[in-house]
Amino acid sequence: xxxxxxxxxxxxxxKLTERLASEGGLNGRPIDRLTLLDxxxxxxxxxxxxxxxxxxxDLSTPGEAARAIAHRPDTIFHLAGVxxxxxxxxxxxxxxxxxxxxxxxxEAIRATGDGYRPRLVYTSSIAVFGAPFPESIPDDFxxxxxxxxxxxxxxxxxxxxxxxxxxxxxxxxxxxPSIVVRPGKPNKAAxxxxxxIIREPLAGVEAQLPVSEAVVHTHASPRAAIGFLMRAxxxxxDALGPRINLSMPGVCCTVxxxxxxxxxxxxxxxxxxxxxxxxPLVARIVDGWPQRIEARRARELGxxxxxxxxxxxxxxxxxxxGGTFVD
Amino acid sequence: xxxxxxxxxxxxxxKLTERLASEGGLNGRPIDRLTLLDxxxxxxxxxxxxxxxxxxxDLSTPGEAARAIAHRPDTIFHLAGVxxxxxxxxxxxxxxxxxxxxxxxxEAIRATGDGYRPRLVYTSSIAVFGAPFPESIPDDFxxxxxxxxxxxxxxxxxxxxxxxxxxxxxxxxxxxPSIVVRPGKPNKAAxxxxxxIIREPLAGVEAQLPVSEAVVHTHASPRAAIGFLMRAxxxxxDALGPRINLSMPGVCCTVxxxxxxxxxxxxxxxxxxxxxxxxPLVARIVDGWPQRIEARRARELGxxxxxxxxxxxxxxxxxxxGGTFVD
Numbered sequence: 123x124x125x126x127x128x129x130x131x132x133x134x135x136x137k138l139t140e141r142l143a144s145e146g147g148l149n150g151r152p153i154d155r156l157t158l159l160d161x162x163x164x165x166x167x168x169x170x171x172x173x174x175x176x177x178x179x180d181l182s183t184p185g186e187a188a189r190a191i192a193h194r195p196d197t198i199f200h201l202a203g204v205x206x207x208x209x210x211x212x213x214x215x216x217x218x219x220x221x222x223x224x225x226x227x228x229e230a231i232r233a234t235g236d237g238y239r240p241r242l243v244y245t246s247s248i249a250v251f252g253a254p255f256p257e258s259i260p261d262d263f264x265x266x267x268x269x270x271x272x273x274x275x276x277x278x279x280x281x282x283x284x285x286x287x288x289x290x291x292x293x294x295x296x297x298x299p300s301i302v303v304r305p306g307k308p309n310k311a312a313x314x315x316x317x318x319i320i321r322e323p324l325a326g327v328e329a330q331l332p333v334s335e336a337v338v339h340t341h342a343s344p345r346a347a348i349g350f351l352m353r354a355x356x357x358x359x360d361a362l363g364p365r366i367n368l369s370m371p372g373v374c375c376t377v378x379x380x381x382x383x384x385x386x387x388x389x390x391x392x393x394x395x396x397x398x399x400x401x402p403l404v405a406r407i408v409d410g411w412p413q414r415i416e417a418r419r420a421r422e423l424g425x426x427x428x429x430x431x432x433x434x435x436x437x438x439x440x441x442x443x444g445g446t447f448v449d
Numbered sequence: 450x451x452x453x454x455x456x457x458x459x460x461x462x463x464k465l466t467e468r469l470a471s472e473g474g475l476n477g478r479p480i481d482r483l484t485l486l487d488x489x490x491x492x493x494x495x496x497x498x499x500x501x502x503x504x505x506x507d508l509s510t511p512g513e514a515a516r517a518i519a520h521r522p523d524t525i526f527h528l529a530g531v532x533x534x535x536x537x538x539x540x541x542x543x544x545x546x547x548x549x550x551x552x553x554x555x556e557a558i559r560a561t562g563d564g565y566r567p568r569l570v571y572t573s574s575i576a577v578f579g580a581p582f583p584e585s586i587p588d589d590f591x592x593x594x595x596x597x598x599x600x601x602x603x604x605x606x607x608x609x610x611x612x613x614x615x616x617x618x619x620x621x622x623x624x625x626p627s628i629v630v631r632p633g634k635p636n637k638a639a640x641x642x643x644x645x646i647i648r649e650p651l652a653g654v655e656a657q658l659p660v661s662e663a664v665v666h667t668h669a670s671p672r673a674a675i676g677f678l679m680r681a682x683x684x685x686x687d688a689l690g691p692r693i694n695l696s697m698p699g700v701c702c703t704v705x706x707x708x709x710x711x712x713x714x715x716x717x718x719x720x721x722x723x724x725x726x727x728x729p730l731v732a733r734i735v736d737g738w739p740q741r742i743e744a745r746r747a748r749e750l751g752x753x754x755x756x757x758x759x760x761x762x763x764x765x766x767x768x769x770x771g772g773t774f775v776d
Contacts, residue, residue: 213615252691264589266610266692273611277604283593284600288540364579365593 123148124155124193128181128227129201131160133304134245134347138199141348143170148197149356159190160202181223187230194234197241197355200227205311206249206271206407213270220274228281232290242282243354244295246367248340250276251412258414261369268410269312279367286366294354295367299340299415299427301347302380303438312407316341319377320384320435323395326448332401333377338413340372341380342427343437353425361423371417371427373434383431387439388447450475451482451520455508455554456528458487460631461572461674465526468675470497475524476683486517487529508550514557521561524568524682527554532638533576533734536598547601555608559617569609570681571622573694575667577603578739585741588696595737596639606694613693621681622694626667626742626754628674629707630765639734643668646704647711647762650722653775659728660704665740667699668707669754670764680752688750698744698754700761710758714766715774 125142129135139158147153155173158164163178175193179186181202191198202223209216224244231240249272250265265276279295286293304317315332316339322329342350350370385393417425428434439447452469456462466485474480485491486504493501502520506513508529518525529550536543551571558567576599577592592603606622613620631644642659643666649656669677677697712720744752755761766774 262591264591265607267607268614268691270611270615273607276607280592280594280600280603280607284597287595288597364595 123151123153123197124157124195125153126157126159126190126195126198127201128159128190128199129203130158130164131162132201133306134301134344134351135160135164135199135201137344138201138348138351139164139167140169141352143167146171148352155193155195157190157193157195180219181226182218187223187226188233190227191230191234191240194238195240198227198243199351199355200224200242200244203245204271205309206247206269207312207314209271209274210269210312210407216270216274220271221277224278225281228285228291232285239289239292241355242291242293243351244278244282244293245351246275246279246295246297247272248297248299248369248412248415250279250297253410255412258416259369259412260416261419269407283364283366287364292359293366294357294362296350296354296420296425297367297369298347298350299342299370299372301344302341302434303442304344305438305442312404313411315404316377316380319380319396320438323384323392324388324439324443324447326395328395328397330399330401331377331396332399332404333408334405335376335378335381337377337408338374339377339408340374340412340415341431341434342370342372343434345437345441346372346427350425353423357423365419368420368423368425369415369417370420370425372415373428373431374414375431380431383435387432387435389449391449392447450478450480450524451484451522452480453484453486453517453522453525454528455486455517455526456530457485457491458489459528460633461628461671461678462487462491462526462528464671465528465675465678466491466494467496468679470494473498475679482520482522484517484520484522507546508553509545514550514553515560517554518557518561518567521565522567525554525570526678526682527551527569527571530572531598532636533574533596533598534639534641536601537596537639537734540597543597543601547598548604551605552608555612555618559612566616566619568682569618569620570678571605571609571620572678573602573606573622573624574599575624575626575696575739575742577606577624580737582739585743586696586739587743588746596734610691610693614691619686620693621684621689623677623681623747623752624694624696625674625677626669626697626699628671629668629761630769631671632765632769639731640738642731643704643707646707646723647765650711650719651715651766651770651774653722655722655724657726657728658704658723659726659731660735661732662703662705662708664704664735665701666704666735666738667701667740667742668758668761669697669699670761672764672768673699673754677752680750684750692746695747695750695752696742696744697747697752699742700755700758701741702758707758710762714759714762716776718776719774
């Protein structure tokens with residue numbers, strides 16, 4: 123197999139790369155070649171014995187998308203994108219990267235012709251939905267995003283579905299819930315605090331909570347997200363039908379539930395490192411976001427998330443903190 | 450008022466122009482200036498005493514969108530577009546005109562700045578929906594188009610909503626049902642036969658019916674469509690909220706019901722001019738189209754269609770045939 127990962131230097135991209143490299147295959151087929159692309163030079167996959175190409179490129183720059191698929195990858199994980207907070211602050215950059223970059227990739231695939239029809243796994247987001255919502259968002263709920271990021275992701279879904287219907291590529295769009303706990307430094311996503319209030323206290327650092335503890339949200343671990351991507355790559359076209367964009371499952375809970383999990387697992391001293399500090403911009407964005415996602419189709423198609431937020435906290439401690447935390 | 454109509458040489462564009470010209474105003478405000486734009490030179494509005502600019506231009510050509518709004522129209526009716534059949538046959542042209550043209554218009558408005566925020570009425574289509582459907586499509590049903598035209602319209606809706614949310618323009622998207630009876634020559638829309646089976650027999654000409662008489666569809670007259678456009682132009686922003694794209698109401702009936710209306714109004718000899726001749730391409734496209742549209746929000750906001758298909762046939766005879774038909 124020949125695999126291209128765009129956005130390979132991002133958190134999900136790095137974890138996906140390491141997982142694929144350590145398994146040496148995807149859905150039972152060995153991986154011969156990995157192309158890792160990002161706007162900054164990605165780091166190579168350790169433990170991978172096949173050929174690796176590292177590419178620093180912006181897909182929205184003319185010619186770059188064609189170069190990225192020059193070796194005709196069978197499977198493309200298109201993770202590249204500007205996150206929600208940044209897309210809201212920089213309108214042009216958000217549309218250029220999230221819309222034009224995705225369209226350039228689709229056009230490059232189409233221009234290849236010659237029967238080339240790769241599986242293209244596209245990471246969309248539950249930010250395609252916008253308030254008001256029913257108690258649980260069903261699979262057939264309309265997309266009325268309340269951020270530019272959500273609008274760009276919704277447009278990407280529509281393009282992916284049309285290019286797939288026309289036979290130019292073989293797309294699967296997966297709407298990720300908030301991926302928690304993100305390791306490392308905070309990024310510019312408005313959802314960053316959902317990770318921050320777990321990650322920073324476990325590292326002995328104070329964390330800011332910019333919204334009320336009553337806020338309800340749906341979460342999945344980075345490990346679950348990698349599982350979604352790999353499942354999407356292996357999904358039979360017939361099982362999917364023409365509605366190729368799917369809401370992913372997750373753990374639905376309040377911020378108070380998140381904090382309770384942290385307290386149960388790491389103790390009161392750790393949980394006490396969360397400081398309430400309201401941020402009106404973040405609160406307004408989060409207010410427009412979905413709370414509970416039904417994800418019935420995805421569950422039926424074998425996509426699996428965690429069963430509790432406790433599991434999510436434990437995965438972070440295990441995977442990103444070597445099993446320990448700062449008491 | 451200063452009004453721009455794109456797609457002004459099309460059927461809806463010409464009827465809207467004549468209606469605005471004959472009324473001399475829109476929603477109680479006098480019209481001083483009309484800019485009529487299309488890829489072919491539009492004809493001037495008869496009976497209009499204000500200034501008229503006629504422009505032959507393609508909005509997707511760099512610079513044309515900015516020129517089109519140089520006189521800062523208060524209200525823009527964006528009707529320009531490639532129809533469904535053509536967008537399916539010519540992938541590049543459909544995306545260039547329907548997506549890039551719409552985006553260029555939005556970008557030109559945004560680039561004007563300086564507080565310029567026109568009411569932009571965008572004609573979308575019920576082709577944004579794709580089968581399978583519930584018995585009646587509710588306002589919160591997801592958009593899963595099964596044509597490139599539908600995908601392009603769905604993307605236009607998403608752009609319009611985001612540009613409106615960001616304060617760059619003041620958009621209202623209206624999803625038109627099939628507009629029937631279209632006068633004149635058939636166009637390349639796959640829905641063309643819905644008009645053809647009424648228009649041609651009334652003109653003494655045989656008409657082809659490419660689908661089964663059991664096909665259910667939602668229709669509105671060109672007169673109703675002009676009413677939708679004018680209502681959309683006058684709608685208060687507060688009444689609309691952030692969900693600015695609305696499914697329009699219409700008359701929902703079978704092809705058999707359409708034929709029965711024709712027979713009731715024009716007699717058996719006229720109705721006998723319909724010839725059944727199955728067309729697999731048209732049948733496949735129409736199979737994926739919505740049948741019954743709920744349009745609850747639009748009705749509550751004062752958008753009105755006809756109450757029966759008989760009314761639609763009579764409007765055609767009255768408005769486009771001078772009150773007569775070929776027996």
